[in-house]
Amino acid sequence: MSTAVALILLLAVVAYAVFGGADFGAGLWDLTAGGAEKGERPRRIIEHSIGPVWEANHVWLIFIFVVLWTSFPQAYASITLTLFVPLTIAALGIVLRGASFAFRKVVVTTRTRRIFGGAFAISSVLVPYCMGAIAGGIASGRVPAGGRAGDPWDSWVNPTSVLSGVLAVAAVAYLSAVYLVWDARRLDDNDMADYFRRRAVLAAAAAALIVVVSIFVLRADARYLFDGLTSRALPPVILSAICGIGVFLLLVRGAARGARILAVAAVASVVVGWGVAQWPYLLPESLTVSAAASTSGTLVAVLIVVGLAAVLVIPAFVLLYVLDQKGLLPEEGVTDTAP
Numbered sequence: 001m002s003t004a005v006a007l008i009l010l011l012a013v014v015a016y017a018v019f020g021g022a023d024f025g026a027g028l029w030d031l032t033a034g035g036a037e038k039g040e041r042p043r044r045i046i047e048h049s050i051g052p053v054w055e056a057n058h059v060w061l062i063f064i065f066v067v068l069w070t071s072f073p074q075a076y077a078s079i080t081l082t083l084f085v086p087l088t089i090a091a092l093g094i095v096l097r098g099a100s101f102a103f104r105k106v107v108v109t110t111r112t113r114r115i116f117g118g119a120f121a122i123s124s125v126l127v128p129y130c131m132g133a134i135a136g137g138i139a140s141g142r143v144p145a146g147g148r149a150g151d152p153w154d155s156w157v158n159p160t161s162v163l164s165g166v167l168a169v170a171a172v173a174y175l176s177a178v179y180l181v182w183d184a185r186r187l188d189d190n191d192m193a194d195y196f197r198r199r200a201v202l203a204a205a206a207a208a209l210i211v212v213v214s215i216f217v218l219r220a221d222a223r224y225l226f227d228g229l230t231s232r233a234l235p236p237v238i239l240s241a242i243c244g245i246g247v248f249l250l251l252v253r254g255a256a257r258g259a260r261i262l263a264v265a266a267v268a269s270v271v272v273g274w275g276v277a278q279w280p281y282l283l284p285e286s287l288t289v290s291a292a293a294s295t296s297g298t299l300v301a302v303l304i305v306v307g308l309a310a311v312l313v314i315p316a317f318v319l320l321y322v323l324d325q326k327g328l329l330p331e332e333g334v335t336d337t338a339p
Helices: 002-031 040-050 059-071 073-082 084-104 110-139 159-186 190-221 223-229 234-253 259-278 296-312 314-325
Strands: 281-283
Touching: 002 040, 002 059, 002 110, 002 159, 002 190, 002 259, 002 296, 040 159, 040 190, 059 073, 059 296, 073 084, 073 110, 073 281, 084 110, 110 159, 110 259, 159 190, 159 234, 159 259, 190 223, 190 234, 223 259, 234 259, 296 314
Parallel strands: none
Antiparallel strands: none
16 A cells, blocks of 8 residues: 555656746746746746646645655655755745745836746746755655654755756756746737747756766765666656756757647656665665555555545546647736726
8 A cells, every 4th residue: 555655646746847847947037038028928938827727736745745744754754854844945935936826916106026936937947956965865865764853954955956956947948948948829929939849948958967967966875776777767867868858859849849748758857766776774774665554544544535536636637638628718817997
């Protein structure tokens, strides 16, 4: 049962990376769009794309924390006690990001819109970096077992964490740009589709360069993860590379069809590869999944609740995304009315 719950947890991380990650990446492109006049068109596409779904996408993060806390309490205690600094920064960034995104659409003055827009964009970069740094700290074995606290700084300020944080920012930027190409074409804005296509190519090249650098960093700083990625996790790593090359070629040729699916597969394969490379440890090389698991009664309850959620919640998510893609959801914000 512990293996089944761990697999559910990994799938939830994949879902958050694919859906929530696209939101964070959109914030990066918002940050680099330029001034109020120059950046008006790309920001309009970004707001139209993420406005109806940005709150729902972060349900996956709540699900991850609840399942981890309930099913693997010892690992949860060690992670939160050790990595409380980046976790706190990420939590504050998520709150600030959401509030700024909502308020920017209803304020009047340009100066106030810039303040809220800057907070939204900066938080969109800071949060995925912290998430990547947390993953790097765990994967490199800097979180001790036994519900004990490790070093609060070295655990996330180290070569693997820095690399993972930068890779997370590049990956969500790449994923978001691919999504935005599709959304711009759906809105019949070919200029913006080409605008985001160029940025998707740039983000893909940056992510590929970071992956090459990671080979040397992980070999020196996270040996267990490196050995796993080059052995049992090699199939998802190869799949990610193939999908990434496919997206790159499609984008260079200006063909959008199929790019979204391949981009999702590329990012999802990276996350799956990380999980497989770490197996059977939750905290390499000190705490295995089976040793960290709660009692069988608790795990059974978690599996039942997850089954109910799959029946009741996932169809609602599917309906939300389908309606959004068909343009049947209202714009978020306050509609102007005549005096």
